[in-house]
Amino acid sequence: MAKSISVFGLGAMGLVLAEVFLKKGYKTTVWNRSPEKAKDLVANGAHLATTVAEGLEASDLIVVCLLNHEAVNTTIKQALPSLKGRTVVNLTNGTSDHAREMSALVIAQGGRYIHGGIMGVPPMVAAGVAFLIYSGPLEVYQSVEQDIALLGTPRHLDAEVGTASLYDLALLSGMYGLFTGFIHAVSLVRSQPGKDKKDINVSEFVNTLLVPWLSHMNEYTKILADQIDADDYSSKSARIVMQIPAIDNIVQQSKANGISPEPIAAIQKLFILANDRGFGNDDLSQLVNHNDAKEN
Ligand SMILES: NC(=O)c1ccc[n+]([C@@H]2O[C@H](COP(=O)([O-])OP(=O)(O)OC[C@H]3O[C@@H](n4cnc5c(N)ncnc54)[C@H](OP(=O)(O)O)[C@@H]3O)[C@@H](O)[C@H]2O)c1
Numbered sequence: 001m002a003k004s005i006s007v008f009g010l011g012a013m014g015l016v017l018a019e020v021f022l023k024k025g026y027k028t029t030v031w032n033r034s035p036e037k038a039k040d041l042v043a044n045g046a047h048l049a050t051t052v053a054e055g056l057e058a059s060d061l062i063v064v065c066l067l068n069h070e071a072v073n074t075t076i077k078q079a080l081p082s083l084k085g086r087t088v089v090n091l092t093n094g095t096s097d098h099a100r101e102m103s104a105l106v107i108a109q110g111g112r113y114i115h116g117g118i119m120g121v122p123p124m125v126a127a128g129v130a131f132l133i134y135s136g137p138l139e140v141y142q143s144v145e146q147d148i149a150l151l152g153t154p155r156h157l158d159a160e161v162g163t164a165s166l167y168d169l170a171l172l173s174g175m176y177g178l179f180t181g182f183i184h185a186v187s188l189v190r191s192q193p194g195k196d197k198k199d200i201n202v203s204e205f206v207n208t209l210l211v212p213w214l215s216h217m218n219e220y221t222k223i224l225a226d227q228i229d230a231d232d233y234s235s236k237s238a239r240i241v242m243q244i245p246a247i248d249n250i251v252q253q254s255k256a257n258g259i260s261p262e263p264i265a266a267i268q269k270l271f272i273l274a275n276d277r278g279f280g281n282d283d284l285s286q287l288v289n290h291n292d293a294k295e296n
Contacts, residue, residue, distance in 0.1 A: 003027060005147065006049070006059040008075060009092075010037040014065040016122040017091070020150055021063075022046055031055035033075075053079035056086055061144055065091045065118075069098035076105065083109035087144055091116045091132070095169070096162025103136065103161040112140045115161050116148070117168025125151055135163035178214070184254075184263045185210055191257035227285040235283030243284060244271050 004027035007018040014032070018041055022028045030038050031049040038048045049055030056062060056079055066072050072092050076083070088106050090099070090113070099115035106113040113136055120130025130152035134141055141156045148154055157163045189205050190197050227233050247268045254261040267287075274282070274290045 004029070004059040004061070006031065006055045006062045007065070008032075008052075008055060008062065009065040009067075009071075010034075010041070011065070011067065012122050013091075013118065013125070015041070016125045017063055017065055017151060018046060019044075020125065021147075024150055027059075029055055029058035031075075033071075051079070052076070053082045056082035060086060061147055062086050062088045063091060063148075064088060068092065069094040069102070072102060073105075076102070080105075080109050083111035085110060087112040087114070087140060089114045089116055089134075089144060089148055091118055093117070093168065093172075094165055096165045099135070099162045099165045112137070112143075113161065114141050114144065115164045117164050117171070118152070119168070119171060120152060128152065131155065133157050133164045133167050135159070135165075136161045180263045181214075182206075182210070184259070187259045188250075188254065188257065191259050193257065224283065224285040227283060228288055233279070233282035233286040235281065238283055239281050240271055240275050240284060240286065241280035244268075244275060244280075247271060 005021045006029040007014055007021065008031050010018065010030055010032035014030075015037065018028055018030050022041060022044055028041070028046045029049050030041055030046050031052060031054075032038055035048055035050070038046065042048050047058065049058060052075055064072055064076075066075060069092065072090060072094075083106050086106075088102075088111055090102055092098075103113040103115065114134055115136055116132050116134045118125065118130060118132050120132075124130040128150075132148065132152045132154050134148070134154060134156050135158045137159055138156065145154060145156075157167055186202055186205070190200050190202070192200070247264060250264045251261040251268060253259075254264065270287045270290055271284070274280070274286050277290065279286045279290075
């Protein structure tokens with residue numbers, strides 16, 4: 001295990017990452033564009049690096065958690081030679097190409113690189129209940145596994161460094177889909193003509209109806225996944241042709257009540273496309289075969 005660590009980025013997430021290492025007794029060096037955010041960490045024993053080079057050279061293991069790829073790129077490029085011999089674990093959200101680009105940059109300087117995705121919010125990381133996904137060379141991952149395991153349950157997905165970003169974005173897409181449905185469902189309930197919005201108890205709707213319903217549907221996605229793995233989409237109970245008019249009714253009701261139908265219109269297009277291509281008798285798992293960017 002590394003005894004010292006440098007954490008780049010002290011936003012909401014980076015602050016918690018640095019705190020975790022500091023509490024575990026690591027000699028912790030931090031760097032942040034706005035150095036004042038390090039005040040409490042420094043009071044608790046962290047060292048504040050005033051330059052990127054100083055931050056990189058302070059430790060063999062470097063954890064990076066900045067806003068986006070551009071921020072990482074401009075930061076790291078301030079001190080490229082200082083990457084030599086360092087292992088960089090980049091936990092910044094980005095695309096697979098961002099991870100590949102950063103990996104190539106670090107390796108070209110004689111460093112080693114792992115990319116990760118944090119599946120949790122800062123309080124979850126602080127409580128040790130988040131999980132993190134990683135990709136990059138297995139031997140590099142294994143050399144830092146015990147250290148990064150302190151941030152949450154780690155899972156190495158693949159040696160190809162872009163994999164973790166792809167899976168991170170896929171998981172976030174699932175989450176934003178849930179939030180999209182949540183916002184649209186609550187908006188519909190609050191749009192009832194003749195009812196004052198403040199008389200509609202959203203918590204009651206969510207707790208007693210939406211969450212139980214979505215919990216069942218959450219389980220149903222496992223059945224859909226099995227259908228996709230088996231390449232068998234036949235449905236005995238929920239055919240695409242049955243769902244198309246139901247979705248159209250959601251669109252009509254939304255419009256009638258002054259709610260944007262756009263969230264549901266996006267998936268409606270896929271249902272119609274799959275049906276037009278002759279797959280109307282299948283279950284909605286069939287839609288994965290029609291989600292091609294060219295047609296949508
Ligand atoms: N917060 C979450 O719930 C969460 C969960 C999972 C993953 N993540 C990911 O973790 C990363 C950090 O998130 P966060 O919540 O800590 O974000 P944040 O609170 O907005 O902090 C952003 C960090 O990036 C730095 N930064 C922004 N632009 C920069 C630039 N051009 N050059 C150098 N530094 C720059 C900021 O520095 P300053 O302090 O100087 O502004 C700050 O340290 C993101 O990629 C995010 O997607 C976050």
